[in-house]
Amino acid sequence: MFEVLKSSFHKLISDTGAKLMYQLGFSGFSLILIFKTVVELRYVFAKRKEIIKQMYVAGVKSILVCSIVALFGGMILSLQTGLQFKVYGQQEFVPTLIINIMNKELGPLLTAIILTAFSGAAMAAELGTMKVSEEIDALEMMSIDPVRFLVMPRIVAMSIMLPTLTIYTVILAVLGGAVVSFFQLGVTFETYFRQIVDSIYFKDMYVGLFKSFVFAVIIASISCSNGLLAKDGALGVGRATRVSVVSSYLMILIVGYFITAIFYGNII
Amino acid sequence: MIEFSNVSKGFESRKILKDVDFTIRDGEIFVIIGQSGAGKTTILRHIAGFYDPDNGDVVIDSVKMNGASNRIRKKLREKMGFLFQGGALLNWLNVRDNIGLPLVEHRLASKDEIARIVDEKLALLQLTDAADKMPSEISGGMKKRVGLARAIVRNPEIILYDEPTSGLDPVMSARIDELILRMKRELGVTSVVVTHDMNSAYRIADRIAMLYSGEMVQIGTPDEIRTSESGIVQQFISGNIHGPIKP
Numbered sequence: 001m002f003e004v005l006k007s008s009f010h011k012l013i014s015d016t017g018a019k020l021m022y023q024l025g026f027s028g029f030s031l032i033l034i035f036k037t038v039v040e041l042r043y044v045f046a047k048r049k050e051i052i053k054q055m056y057v058a059g060v061k062s063i064l065v066c067s068i069v070a071l072f073g074g075m076i077l078s079l080q081t082g083l084q085f086k087v088y089g090q091q092e093f094v095p096t097l098i099i100n101i102m103n104k105e106l107g108p109l110l111t112a113i114i115l116t117a118f119s120g121a122a123m124a125a126e127l128g129t130m131k132v133s134e135e136i137d138a139l140e141m142m143s144i145d146p147v148r149f150l151v152m153p154r155i156v157a158m159s160i161m162l163p164t165l166t167i168y169t170v171i172l173a174v175l176g177g178a179v180v181s182f183f184q185l186g187v188t189f190e191t192y193f194r195q196i197v198d199s200i201y202f203k204d205m206y207v208g209l210f211k212s213f214v215f216a217v218i219i220a221s222i223s224c225s226n227g228l229l230a231k232d233g234a235l236g237v238g239r240a241t242r243v244s245v246v247s248s249y250l251m252i253l254i255v256g257y258f259i260t261a262i263f264y265g266n267i268i
Numbered sequence: 269m270i271e272f273s274n275v276s277k278g279f280e281s282r283k284i285l286k287d288v289d290f291t292i293r294d295g296e297i298f299v300i301i302g303q304s305g306a307g308k309t310t311i312l313r314h315i316a317g318f319y320d321p322d323n324g325d326v327v328i329d330s331v332k333m334n335g336a337s338n339r340i341r342k343k344l345r346e347k348m349g350f351l352f353q354g355g356a357l358l359n360w361l362n363v364r365d366n367i368g369l370p371l372v373e374h375r376l377a378s379k380d381e382i383a384r385i386v387d388e389k390l391a392l393l394q395l396t397d398a399a400d401k402m403p404s405e406i407s408g409g410m411k412k413r414v415g416l417a418r419a420i421v422r423n424p425e426i427i428l429y430d431e432p433t434s435g436l437d438p439v440m441s442a443r444i445d446e447l448i449l450r451m452k453r454e455l456g457v458t459s460v461v462v463t464h465d466m467n468s469a470y471r472i473a474d475r476i477a478m479l480y481s482g483e484m485v486q487i488g489t490p491d492e493i494r495t496s497e498s499g500i501v502q503q504f505i506s507g508n509i510h511g512p513i514k515p
């Protein structure tokens with residue numbers, strides 16, 4: 001009995017240790033990938049075709065879902081807050097609230113979540129498949145650097161696409177909010193958009209865009225790392241995809257909080 | 269020259285190679301046979317510098333591959349071509365672009381020159397009709413030939429073949445064998461060929477090495493292998509169900 005307990009305790013400790021070591025190794029790998037990408041940035045022009053292709057893929061794949069999420073997100077925000085504000089006859093503050101929360105938080109976050117599901121997962125699956133079918137090795141055999149050839153274009157494309165789509169998401173959410181405000185809350189379009197224009201702050205915009213840029217680097221680097229570290233055939237590719245989506249979500253939430261805290265609060 | 273001295277390698281406490289020791293001479297065709305999972309691909313990956321041995325040394329033309337810096341590994345790999353088991357083609361490039369990739373990426377020649385070299389390799393491997401197809405549109409055997417064309421496009425001194433004839437029909441297999449022989453004859457290429465195809469092994473090999481449970485059971489000329497006194501070698505080359513080989 002005691003022996004069994006002891007050995008399972010042993011296993012628990014060593015498994016936890018192994019997991020921790022793997023996580024540390026993985027984080028190191030992702031950071032190195034980002035660093036190498038920065039070095040490879042001098043090939044941005046040479047790789048422009050691949051970058052544009054990746055941007056196109058990311059944009060086209062996610063634009064429909066982005067539109068629906070943004071439109072309905074704006075409508076829900078408008079309705080929920082509007083019904084509360086209406087009790088006090090303050091419904092013209094709805095646009096202020098929408099533009100603020102979308103610019104600062106929800107725009108970058110929602111778009112990042114959508115792009116993780118579409119592009120991040122696709123990156124992990126694609127690079128993972130290449131890894132397990134020895135295509136990455138074939139590149140190394142040809143002295144082609146996988147970071148320059150595959151990772152850098154993806155990180156750059158994501159860093160351009162995510163902020164761009166974030167702007168799009170914010171605009172659509174504002175439009176969705178306008179429709180609901182008009183029909184459900186009786187706020188005229190004129191009042192609504194005047195409020196919007198009055199409530200846009202430059203700081204909110206650049207913090208939001210900076211946030212989505214950071215999210216983009218996080219998503220692309222985590223997804224590419226997971227792909228490049230995949231093993232054990234198709235099963236491993238599935239695992240790499242799943243893990244990269246979950247870890248991207250966690251990192252986005254955590255890092256997102258800290259960016260907000262740095263720009264708007266006292267840190268922690 | 270490719271030298272393995274006392275190379276041992278394990279994965280997660282499972283020993284795959286145990287004190288493997290052999291030397292491949294320049295211009296030789298060295299064939300490695302052995303059961304599935306014996307570690308044949310692992311040997312090729314050591315030569316290409318993807319794995320470092322746990323013990324022992326892998327030396328290519330008097331330069332140690334294991335422990336070498338990335339720059340030296342790159343230099344050594346430039347002398348090599350590797351035909352991977354599944355072809356390892358990039359699925360978003362067509363056959364022509366896959367073959368020309370190493371030349372295009374390193375700008376080793378002008379556009380026209382590259383097109384000419386690629387056409388030549390296409391013809392050599394009878395792929396001209398498939399030049400504009402995507403990898404998903406061609407058969408496994410064809411992928412293998414495209415992989416081979418890509419491996420030889422930079423005229424390497426050493427070519428590593430991982431099962432070059434598996435999945436090919438007998439006539440095409442014979443053609444690939446002929447190609448391997450021709451590259452040795454005309455260009456003095458050193459070849460390391462992993463294969464399950466004994467006909468092909470006898471046809472091309474200068475020497476055959478049999479890998480079994482992590483050790484080189486025998487290394488010898490095709491005749492020596494054919495008349496081997498080792499029960500393991502005899503059972504393997506005759507494909508006998510009964511014998512000393514553990515399932």
Ligand SMILES: Nc1ncnc2c1ncn2[C@@H]1O[C@H](COP(=O)(O)OP(=O)(O)OP(=O)(O)O)[C@@H](O)[C@H]1O
Nearest residue numbers: 279280284302303304305306307308309310311353
């Ligand atoms: N990177 C790795 N991590 C863990 N195990 C590995 C790794 N590479 C190879 N192995 C294991 O080593 C053993 C030998 O693999 P290898 O691919 O060299 O076999 P092989 O002789 O080429 O077989 P086949 O004829 O099926 O291709 C296998 O059991 C494999 O599972």
Ligand SMILES: [Mg+2]
Nearest residue numbers: 308309353430
């Ligand atoms: Mg193999």
